[in-house]
Amino acid sequence: MARLAPSPLRARWSVVLLAGVLGLTGAGSAIVAGADPVTPAAQTGPAAGVDRGYPRQTVLVEPAVDEGDAALRLGLAAYHDIARRLNAAQRASDRVSAEVLATTATGRQVVMVTLTAPESVAQARQQATMRDRIATRPAQAARDAGLARAYKTPVFLNANIHGNEFEGTDAALRLIEDYAASDDPAVAEMLERTRIHLVVSMNPDGRHDNARRNSAGFDLNRDLITATQPETVAVRDAIARIQPVLMLDLHGYVNGTLVEPTTPPHGENYEYDLFVKHAYPNALGIEQAILDLGYGAEDGVEPPQIPLRDWSEGWDDWPPIFTPQYAAYHGAVAHTIEIPLRVNNASYSSLTETELRRRAAINTDIAHAAMTASLAYVDEHRDELLADQVEIFRRGVAGEEQRPVKDGLFGVIGPDDVYLTDYPRAYVIPSGDAQRSAPAAARLVDHLVANGVQVRQLTQPAQIAGSAYPVGSYVVDLHQSRRGLANTILGAGTDISGRVDAMYDISGWSHGLLWGASVVSVPEGEPLQVVGGLVADAVAAGSLAPSDTGWVLSLEDPADVRALGRLLEAGAALERLPDGGVLVPAPARAVATQVVADLGVELASAPAGASGEELDEPTIGVAGTAEELWAFGEMGLSVEPVSTRALNDGLELDGLDTLYVSSGLVWRDLDERGRAELREFVADGGGVVGRGRAGAAVNDALDLLEVTTAAGRSDANGVVAVENAGGPVTGDATPHTFVYSPLWFTDLGDGVSADQSYATAPLVSGHWRADAQGAGGPKAAAGQAVVVRGEDEVTGARTVLFGSEPLFRAHPKGQYALVARALLWTAGDDTPTP
Incomplete structure (x- = not known):
């Protein structure tokens, strides 16, 4: 079931059922061709929820002074000082509004400041109405001269997403305090026609601790399209809500200062011709503003560099994991800025405090110059920026083809900069x-809606592209303003291995293929004759089949694994079936009913006579990444941390049933006591689930599974097609998974089964090439085992090895259950198989 969003149009508006595009009607309404209706005078929608004008001032909690804050050594603002300064700015000026976007895991606040001229409630509602019209009725907005005059163009400035890249925060504070007190008429005029939104420190935990990642161990600038962390969710939601025309993300350290736009490949779902039209001129303006500061070689500062102009490849904007690249899908011209002089990592401790402060002061000046130059560009080119944002959305709603960027534009654009896609219908x-x-x-529908993508739920059955879909199915019409983002989330992506030699980060991702839901692509040209309403949020209905023989819980999704935990906590006598499913006995009906209602899982009727191994809650040790630990938490699994250091310090494993190894446990770094502890663990029947090179190395050292490990290039990554053999681990698995530095297993010994293998053409999307000798490419991996398992005939110890990345950055959620199944199987009965 799903909750349907309120209709933005009154019921008196009649609609006809046509082969169509975007409709703007609500529950029970048709998707209508070419809909761009005039907005009724009275409506529900974003404006109706606006009950405050500007300023919207929040008195921020001012923490106690903390002399251990890492920023203090650099002469920069400590976390405890940020709230004090922002509160003072709010008291001094009605141009300044602060709001708390999120609270981190340690209790620190992510604060966004808005700089704008005061607005009444009515004026703020008018702004919300215009912003909504730009996104949902862009053709109408393009014709609206009043909107063009009155709309306050939003700008989004993001600082300190990497906690130990400090100075963006101090530049933002300087800008806020300057604009709060400025009597410059140009500033006052700008704030009459602009809203400037500044996230002062997106990663206050990392800033305090001198750490790149947040306190949960996530690189927040790899998390935007997945959005697992509270900091990322908050900034994602703010970008979607604000819909900025321009966005900056302040980073460090690249000398000379790096100013995007990027090298190829460019995101294929962008309207890149409209993006680069402003991104490159703004970069030139930022470059000049930095040069005008007068810093040079004598200061250790090299001239700025613009990758699009100065590099051939290696700093691309292909994946939507970065904040600016994500913001582009909301109509923003977006830049990463990398300020020049390193003050973090080894420099933080090796340089004198005087030198660190000199560098930090220069970096702050440069970050501030990038911000003010961009604001000047927005002010000067406001009309064009707004018109081009409207045009991005208009193309989407109209379902028009992308336009290739003009060859030779600015003297820097060439054929290698042309990346287009064919959108499905x-x-x-x-x-x-x-x-x-x-x-x-x-979960997938909720994620789409959270990202601002329109999703409809059928209220009548529909025939679409020759297939019948029942009531309750969801339709994502790509004739909508954020079609690029919708296609980025749901599409399979593209294999770009042949177009570039190297990528900056990942090259393939797909919620549609990796999140575990069935998703069907409807080709362009197919009519959409459907009736349904816009979804506000989705709720998995769940089902409990009528049964006197008990039920089967198929472990296909993190929700199923959480349900398993709830059933075990309630004392249900569960059994693990040979195919990896879980038998829930008939006497557990009450708790099964509750689990279905709470988690939306589906319990099928168990076959008569079904039985399997007794299933107890496993005790799991994990030597893994922070993201993997997070994924275990998403599944509701309690785990015990294990590492090389812990084993060398005397950690005992006898309380564990199984051990997951992927990172942080290195055989060559173990002392004899640590190695002996691992050997004793498996000799006593303990299970091992190994992922990647670390898992394979532990397998080899302990002589568990007889296999040979083969490896692709270390930078190879993407979505791959696989074939599943079924059984306790890969039963009910999806036909796709994710790889990074892919492995595969050959020369399988007796008793070793290939549970999952690469397909004959494995790479669906991403970048995976053979090495310089022609080895290690996808052709070499085709048909080879990527998940293997086996059981020791003497000890009964069970082992599973993964050559894939089923928990990568907590993204491929549809693969989580593979790991849970592997853990349950390896933790199972240690009686040797006859």
């Missing part, structure tokens, strides 16, 4: 028997 996320996982489908 729509995506369908079915309900009923055609849906692999109801919880996965609901």
Whole structure:
């Protein structure tokens, strides 16, 4: 089931059922061709929820002074000082509004400041109405001269997403305090036609601790399209809500200062011709503003560099994981800025305090210059920026083809800068028997809606592209303003291995293929004759089949694993079936009913006589990444940390049933006591689940599975097609998974089974080439085992090895259950198999 969003149009507006595009009607309404209706005078929608004008001032909690704050050594603002300064700015000026976007895991606040001229409630509502019209009725907005005059163009400035890249925060504070007190008429005029939104420190935990990552161990600038962390969710939501025309993300350290736009490849779902039209001229303006500061070689400062102009490749804007690249899908011209002089990592401790402060002061000046130059560009080119944002959305709503960027533009654009895609007509996320996982489908729909993508739920059955879809199915019509973002999330992506030699980060991702829901692509040109309302949020309905023989819980999704934990906590006598499913006995009906209601999982009727191994809650040790630990938490699994250091310090493993190894446990770094502890653990029947090179190394050292490990290039990554053999680990698995530095296993010994293998053409999207000798490419991996398992005939110890990345950065959520199944199997009965 799903909650439907209120209709922005009154019921008196009649609609006809046509082969269509975007409709703007609500529950029970049709998707209508070419809809661009005039907005009724009275409506619900974003403006109706606006009950405050500007300023919207929040008195921030001022923490106690903390002399251990890492910023103090650099002469920069400590976390405890940020709230004090912002409170003072709010008291001094009605141009300054502060709001708390999120609270970190340690209790620190992520604060966004808005600089703008005061607005009444009515004026703020008018701004919200215009912003909504730009996104949902862009053709109308393009014709609206009043909107063009009155709309306050939003700008988004983001600082300190990497905690030990400090100075963006101090530049933001300087800008806020300057604009709060400025009597410059140009500043006053700018704030009459602009809202400037500044996230002062996106990663206050990392800033305090001199750490790149947040306190949970995540690189927040790799998390935007997945959005697992509270800091990332908050900034994602703010970008979607604000809909900025321009965005900066302040980083360090590259000397000379790096100013995007980037090298190829460029995101194929952008309207790149409209993006680079402003990104490159603004970069030139930033460059000049930095040069005008007068810093040079005598200061250790090299001239700025613009990758699009100065590099051939290696700093691309292909993946949507970075904040600026994500913001572009909301119509923003967006830049990463890398300030020049390193003050973090080894420099933080090796340089004198005097030198660190000199560098930090220069960096702050440069970050401030990038901000003010960009604001000047927005002010000067306001009309064009707004018109081009409207045009981005208009193309989406109209379903028009992208335009290739003009060859030779600015003297820097060439054929290698042209990246386009063929949009499908729509995506369908079915309900009923055609849906692999109801919880996965609901999670995917909620994620789309959170990102500002319009999703409709059928209130009448529909025939789409020759297939029948029942009531409750979801339709994502790509004739909508954020079609680029919708296609980025749901599409399979593209294999770009042949177009560039190297990539900066990942090259493939797909919520549609990796999150565990069934998603169907509808080709362009197919009619959409459907009736349904816009979804506000989805809820997996769940089901408990009528049964006197108990039920089977198929472990296909993180929600299923959480359900398993709830059933075990309630004392249900569960059994693990040979195919990896879980038998829930009939006497557990009450708790099964509650789990279905709470988690939306589906319990099928158990076959008569079904039985398997007794299933107890496993005790799991994990030597893994922070993201993997997070994924275990998402599944509701309690784990014990294990590491090389802990084993060398005397950690005992006899309380564990199974051990997951992927990172932080290195055999060559173990002392004899640590090695002996691992040997004793498996000799006593302890299970091992190994991922990647670290897992394979532990397997080899302990002589567990007889396999040979082969490796692709270390930078190879992407979405791959696989074939599943079924059984306790890969039963009910998806036909796709994710790899990074892919491995595969050959020369399988007796008793070793290949549970999952690469398909004959494995790479679906991403970048995976053979090495210089022609080895290690996808052709070499084709047909080879990527998940293997086996059981020791003497000890009963069970082992599973993964050559894939099923928990990578907590993104491929549809693969989580593979790991849970592997842990359950390896933690199972240690009686040797006859």
